[in-house]
Amino acid sequence: MYLTLDLLFLNMAEIPISQLDRLRDLKRSTGGFLNLNPIQRGGILTPEARKAVLDWADGYSICDFCDGVLECIKKPPVDDFVHKTMTCFIGADHVRLTNGAREAMYMVMHAVCKPGDVLLLDANSHYSAHIAAERHNLWVYEIPNNGYPEYKINEELYADKIEEIKRKTKKNPALALITYPDGNYGNLPDARKIAKICSDYDVPLLVNAAYAMGRMPVSLKHLKADFIVGSGHKSMACSGPIGVLGLSESLSDVVLRKSKNYKNKEVEMLGCGPRGLPLITLMASFPKVYERVKHWDDEIKKARYFIDEIEKIEGIKQLGVKPTQHDLNFLETKVFHRISEKHKKGGFFLYRELKKRNIIGVKPGLSKNFKLSTYGFKKDEIKKIIEAFKEIVQIK
Ligand SMILES: *Cc1c(COP(=O)(O)O)cnc(C)c1O
Numbered sequence: 001m002y003l004t005l006d007l008l009f010l011n012m013a014e015i016p017i018s019q020l021d022r023l024r025d026l027k028r029s030t031g032g033f034l035n036l037n038p039i040q041r042g043g044i045l046t047p048e049a050r051k052a053v054l055d056w057a058d059g060y061s062i063c064d065f066c067d068g069v070l071e072c073i074k075k076p077p078v079d080d081f082v083h084k085t086m087t088c089f090i091g092a093d094h095v096r097l098t099n100g101a102r103e104a105m106y107m108v109m110h111a112v113c114k115p116g117d118v119l120l121l122d123a124n125s126h127y128s129a130h131i132a133a134e135r136h137n138l139w140v141y142e143i144p145n146n147g148y149p150e151y152k153i154n155e156e157l158y159a160d161k162i163e164e165i166k167r168k169t170k171k172n173p174a175l176a177l178i179t180y181p182d183g184n185y186g187n188l189p190d191a192r193k194i195a196k197i198c199s200d201y202d203v204p205l206l207v208n209a210a211y212a213m214g215r216m217p218v219s220l221k222h223l224k225a226d227f228i229v230g231s232g233h234k235s236m237a238c239s240g241p242i243g244v245l246g247l248s249e250s251l252s253d254v255v256l257r258k259s260k261n262y263k264n265k266e267v268e269m270l271g272c273g274p275r276g277l278p279l280i281t282l283m284a285s286f287p288k289v290y291e292r293v294k295h296w297d298d299e300i301k302k303a304r305y306f307i308d309e310i311e312k313i314e315g316i317k318q319l320g321v322k323p324t325q326h327d328l329n330f331l332e333t334k335v336f337h338r339i340s341e342k343h344k345k346g347g348f349f350l351y352r353e354l355k356k357r358n359i360i361g362v363k364p365g366l367s368k369n370f371k372l373s374t375y376g377f378k379k380d381e382i383k384k385i386i387e388a389f390k391e392i393v394q395i396k
Contacts (some may be wrong), residue, residue, distance in 0.1 A: 030360065034381055037361030038183070038328040038373035042215055042235035045281060049238060052284035053277060062275050068264050070273045071096065081283050089290065090228055091219030092246030094256065096266075097273040097282075101210040101231035102128035104245035107268045108206050108227050109136050109175060111255040117174035118165050120203070122153045122189070124182030129208060141165055141173065149319045149332075151185050153178070155193040162201045172203050178225075179208045180218075184371065185320030186211070186328035195225040204251055210234050211328060213244060214289050215375065216296040220246045227251075236289050238281035242274045292376075302382060303327045303374045309386045313393055319369070327375040333368065335393050340367040343395070353395065357388040 035041065045053075056062065065075045071082045086095040098104040105128065113119065115137035121129055123145045133140050143161055145151040158176065165173050176198045181188040191207050198205040206227040212218050213230030214237065220228045226248050233240025247255060256266050265271040273279075307318045307329060315335025318324060336350050343349040351364040362370050374382055 033355075033358050033360045034377065034385060035361040036359060036372035036374075036385070038211075038371050038375075039234060040361065041327070041373040041375040042211075042237065043233045043240065044237060044376065045239065046237050046285040046288045048288065049281040049284040052280050053239070056277055056280040060275060062279060070275055070279075076280070076283065078279065078283070081286070085286065086244065087246070090213060090230070090244070090246040091221035092228060093249045094247040094252050096245045096247070096256070096269060097279060098243035098245055098269075099274050099278075100241045100243040101208065101229045101234070102126075102132055102243070104227075104229040104243040105129055105177070105206065105208065106132035106135060107245065108229075108255060109133060109138060111257075111268050112204060112251055113138055113174035118169055118171075119175050119177065120158070120161055120165065120173040121177040122179055122182070124151060124153060124184060124187060125177065125179050126183055126208065126210065129177055129179070138174070139169075145187075149317070150187075150321050151182075151319065152187060152321050153189045155190050155197070158194050158197045159201070162197075162203060172201060174204075175206060176203050177206045177208060181211050181326045181328065183211055183328065185330045186324060186326030187321045188212075188325045191225065192223045195223050199224065211326065215293065215299070215327065217293055220248055227255075232278065232282045236282055237285035237292075238278065240278045240281075242278035242282050299327050299375060300325065302377065302379070303329060306374050306382050306386065310389055313389060315393070316389070327373045328371060329373070330371050331369060333370070336367040339393070339395055349395070350392065353392045354388060357384075357391070359385060359388055 062073065066073050070078060072079050082095050082097065098107060109119065109132055113136060117138055118141055119133045119138040120141045122143045130140060141161055143153055143157045145153050162173060178189055178191050178194050180191045195205050204226040206229065207223055207225045208229050209218050210229065210231040211234065214235035218228060228246040230236065230244040232238045232242035232244065255268055259265045259267050262271065303324050303326065307324055310316050311318060313335065315333065317332045319330045319332050340347045340349055345352060347365045347367040350367045351362060354360065354362055361372065
């Protein structure tokens with residue numbers, strides 16, 4: 001006994017103190033900076049959520065009054081939030097919370113597909129959709145986009161591709177997926193049109209709305225798809241990680257089936273969803289998220305204003321469908337690339353120059369092209385960013 005303990009301590013002694021010290025000082029200072037990073041703009045906490053963090057930060061604090069099902073907890077009001085508020089917010093018959101959008105996509109794939117089945121997805125899909133498919137051993141068929149400069153998904157191609165899959169495999173794809181919008185260009189395909197095509201072929205459709213839910217209005221009922229997936233830390237002003245899965249009645253019994261041995265536990269949920277801060281911050285921010293979605297028009301106007309102004313600079317061009325339909329946009333910035341070729345810092349010059357002007361969120365090293373988001377910025381902040389770009393192109 002003592003011997004094993006001693007051995008354990010010996011083991012632990014190999015951890016250098018300096019490494020522990022580094023863990024004692026986990027500061028992050030982004031205050032005062034304008035952050036252009038698309039993955040971060042929609043996840044900035046509301047003051048309400050920041051306040052709730054203090055009360056609920058302890059592990060399993062949400063379980064004080066749990067009778068075995070997270071979504072049925074009445075205090076705090078998870079039950080109403082999930083079964084009444086969220087279902088209405090996204091027009092779904094059922095809602096479940098997962099540990100992220102990817103987990104929600106995997107959950108659906110795992111429930112409705114068998115290994116070896118075909119998953120049909122769009123070429124603008126997030127890598128995590130591909131990995132989820134890989135984890136469940138699905139064959140992936142892709143709807144191509146139309147390439148440079150639009151990278152647009154033609155909705156009609158879903159019919160052609162389903163026909164092709166039927167010819168080749170003698171059966172339907174088990175599931176189709178559309179990314180709405182995609183995380184590279186912010187293109188918003190007509191998901192309703194795709195849902196109609198898929199439903200005509202009796203193929204269930206999952207709408208990946210990681211960049212939509214919590215930013216813009218979405219409705220599974222309106223789209224007439226079977227599943228919709230959102231990401232709390234991406235687009236719903238919360239810490240996460242947390243995903244939202246909306247289901248229509250159609251296949252909900254398959255995805256939400258209960259365990260044989262643990263009567264109130266759902267198998268695909270592994271018995272429980274995200275318990276703790278991810279959910280508390282999602283709920284605490286929700287009243288503001290509910291309000292902000294109503295102002296999506298203003299976000300588009302702002303994004304278009306930004307693109308219009310920024311494209312006046314020679315050598316900067318927005319790729320993706322025009323005019324932009326989303327706050328996330330992809331810029332091709334040949335002018336910055338030309339500067340980087342002569343600059344002593346190379347591609348890193350852009351990061352440094354932006355930072356000097358209190359702007360962050362463009363990955364260090366990138367200058368040829370990058371994505372950014374204008375979500376939630378005030379008009380004068382947008383103007384500051386435009387001014388910064390105009391100054392930086394003057395650099396020799
Ligand atoms: C960010 C993103 C994801 C992954 O979201 P998580 O909640 O972190 O799993 C999936 N799909 C798209 C389109 C995304 O932009």
